[in-house]
Amino acid sequence: MSASAGREPRVELRDFLRSRRARIGPEEVGVAAHPGRRRVPGLRREEVAQLAGVSVDYYTRLEQGRTLQVSAEVLDAVARALRLDATERAHLFDLARPQRTPGAGRGVDAAGPVGAGGPQLVRAGLYRVLDALDEGTPAMIMGRRLDVLAANRLAEALYAGFGAPEAGEGEADAPDRPRRNFARFVFLEPAARALFADWESAARAAVAALRFYAGRHPYDPGLSPLVEELAALDRDFRRWWAGHDVLEHTHGTKRFQHPGVGQLALEYESLAFPDDPDQTLYLYTAEPGSSSDAALRTLASRTGRRGRAAGAARSPAR
Structure with a gap:
């Protein structure tokens, strides 16, 4: 197929x-x-x-x-x-019942209709939210096609090997660099296979989430190049994509085997933004008093506050 x-x-x-x-x-x-x-x-x-x-x-x-x-x-x-x-x-x-017009009924961002091909912009206020959470809560904003638009320093440290941009650098600062994408990270970064305690489950979930997105935005011009890239480079992706499983990441548990602090079981919650439903904030927390809580605190203490959250280009404050 x-x-x-x-x-x-x-x-x-x-x-x-x-x-x-x-x-x-x-x-x-x-x-x-x-x-x-x-x-x-x-x-x-x-x-x-x-x-x-x-x-x-x-x-x-x-x-x-x-x-x-x-x-x-x-x-x-x-x-x-x-x-x-x-x-x-x-x-x-x-x-x-497909939407013929990309983004119809699903919000418009500063770059135009969803799927129009322009970059998604993260509001300056949302970067401040990410920074405020940096003390102990990994947080990231994910956009179209599982693109990671922004992440605080603790999330960057949690996803070791993700290849974070330098502090303050955004999409506009590095136009030749492919936008960071969660599915691309899971399948193409060797560090990801060691980071997830159950890589196959994490990888299948990424494929299913991308497939769910494809159903909502079949005319997104950036979707086919991503899927074709992953299919060409990874046979597991090809096989699981052909299975047509779908998943919406609303909440759940992710398990890590972190190279710095060991095992973590973190619960995540997702919050969509009404003015752009294709941007979602993901928050990770650990059960208070658990070994995962202790490991997360250790990771936070080692990470420190080295500057503002990194990610894609920012939209101006309104």
Whole structure:
């Protein structure tokens, strides 16, 4: 299967629905299996149609992207039939009802509509927030395509080997340097494979998050080059991208084997900004009194306050 991104949503919809029905056996959902050898794994189209309460012809046209203006009721029925979780359901809706205009209904930043290709700018006030958290809370702002737009010094120290820019340097200061990207770090930086206690889980999550983003912004011109780069350089990325799994990073736990302070289990929470939903603040904390808390305090004491948070170009204060 091609690892390309930015394809027409109808193609992505077809591949996503095929991948979801392939993972469910008829016996799991109480569908009587047809006699004879099954040519495809999982459910057949007619079995999904039966479970969703629609005609086989209608479901076939939906899977092939030939049905326009699909109702929410039908999409919900298909989601239930395929046992989609909340993130997968949202992805289904994104693919079935794509936004033709990049950024439509999802906010506009100082550089123009989302997906227009201009750099995302981080407000000066948000850099001050990152600096204020530097005493003991790793924090970073992530943007389109898992680009890391800004991070405080403790986050830079936590993600050892990320290759932070010098203090005060931003995207405008180093135009020839590729924008720092979390997926690129996970797959292409050797340090990342040692940093994550379970690299495969972290890597698969990065692929799934990038796939979820692709459903929301299929016309982002920066998406295909990133996916093609990673697919060309890493076979695991190619394989997992073809699986069509999706994930939205809202909260969870990340486990590290840090070269300086050892094992850490940190919980993260994400906060999206209303004026630019494609910028998300991620905060990492440790259970008070735990060994991870002690390790994080040690890391903070070694990091110190060597200047302001580093990252992409800043937008002026308003």
